[in-house]
Amino acid sequence: xxxxxxxxxxxxxxxxxxxxxxxxxxxxxxxxxxxxTPGGLLVVGTPEDEPWHLAxxxxxxxxxxxxxxxxxxxxxxxxxxxxxxxxAVGIDRIQAARRGETLFVVAERKAPVPLLERVDDARRxxxxxxxxxxxxxDLEGLAHDALAVPERDGLFTFDAAQHLVSMAAGEAPRQxxxxxxxxxxxxxxxTGPRVPD
Numbered sequence: 001x002x003x004x005x006x007x008x009x010x011x012x013x014x015x016x017x018x019x020x021x022x023x024x025x026x027x028x029x030x031x032x033x034x035x036x037t038p039g040g041l042l043v044v045g046t047p048e049d050e051p052w053h054l055a056x057x058x059x060x061x062x063x064x065x066x067x068x069x070x071x072x073x074x075x076x077x078x079x080x081x082x083x084x085x086x087x088a089v090g091i092d093r094i095q096a097a098r099r100g101e102t103l104f105v106v107a108e109r110k111a112p113v114p115l116l117e118r119v120d121d122a123r124r125x126x127x128x129x130x131x132x133x134x135x136x137x138d139l140e141g142l143a144h145d146a147l148a149v150p151e152r153d154g155l156f157t158f159d160a161a162q163h164l165v166s167m168a169a170g171e172a173p174r175q176x177x178x179x180x181x182x183x184x185x186x187x188x189x190x191t192g193p194r195v196p197d
Contacts, residue, residue, distance in 0.1 A: 009163045012155060021156045022164065028147045029168035031128055032058070036100035038068040042093060042127075043104045044075040046115060051106040052087075054162045061170030070169055072104070094118040099126030106132045108149070108158045111139040119143075132161060 013022050035041040043058065045051040055074040062070035079088045095118065097103055103122045105111065111119070111133070119142045123129050131143035140146040149161045 006167070009167050012160055013164065015155055016160075016164075019154075019156065021161075024147065025161060025164040026168040026171075026173075028130070028132075028145060029165045030173060031130060031145060032070060032102060032104065032165075032169040033067060034128070035069040035102040038062075038071050039073050040101035041070060041072045041104060042075050042097060042101060042122075043072040043106065044091070044094065044115070045106045046109065046112060047077040049108065050074070050076055051162070054106055054166060057163065057166035058169060061166055065170040067170065091118065094122050097122040097125055097127035102128045102130060104130045104132070105139060105143070106162070107136060107139060108134045110134075110136050115139075116142065132158075132165060134158060 016022050032041060041058070043051055043055045052074055055072045058070050058072045062068060062072075073089050073093065074087065075089050075091060075093050076087065077091050079090055094103060103119060105115070105119060107115070116138055119129055119139070123142055123144075129143045131139045131146040133139050133146060133148055134151065135148040140148065147161060147165070149156065149158045
């Protein structure tokens with residue numbers, strides 16, 4: 001996942017505004033906010049591709065938004081000995097997932113069978129399963145919600161999707177903003193646009 005600042009993500013949103021992807025990423029990100037406790041948002045990838053950069057962005061969003069439940073636990077397949085605590089959580093953590101926790105699987109390529117088995121276990125124990133993937137029917141069949149990113153869809157790449165989802169997770173639900181925008185437009189129609197002093 002390439003580094004992308006907030007201004008770049010905002011620009012990307014503007015470019016993608018008419019495609020439906022912005023709304024879909026916002027809708028997909030909403031359940032991330034519903035995780036009940038800090039550390040209960042488990043983020044896992046494949047053995048070859050750990051989503052540490054996405055986890056860092058979610059951690060930033062948790063801090064900025066004040067939503068402690070967005071601070072993720074990065075689950076790793078083989079944490080190296082002596083890794084700091086936040087980078088030392090092994091794959092067995094998924095087996096301990098419970099109701100009120102969210103397992104967020106990030107896999108651009110097909111999820112391996114050991115990952116699918118663990119996702120199935122977490123679903124059976126009541127965890128909410130979300131999948132950001134490249135179109136994996138096996139993974140999507142286990143997920144409560146999945147966002148499949150097409151291999152080629154202009155600017156909407158797998159990397160862009162991760163940035164859009166992490167930013168959307170830290171924001172208030174967009175419906176409220178839409179209502180306020182509509183009320184502001186209605187007020188302008190009634191009273192006319194506000195003239196600066």
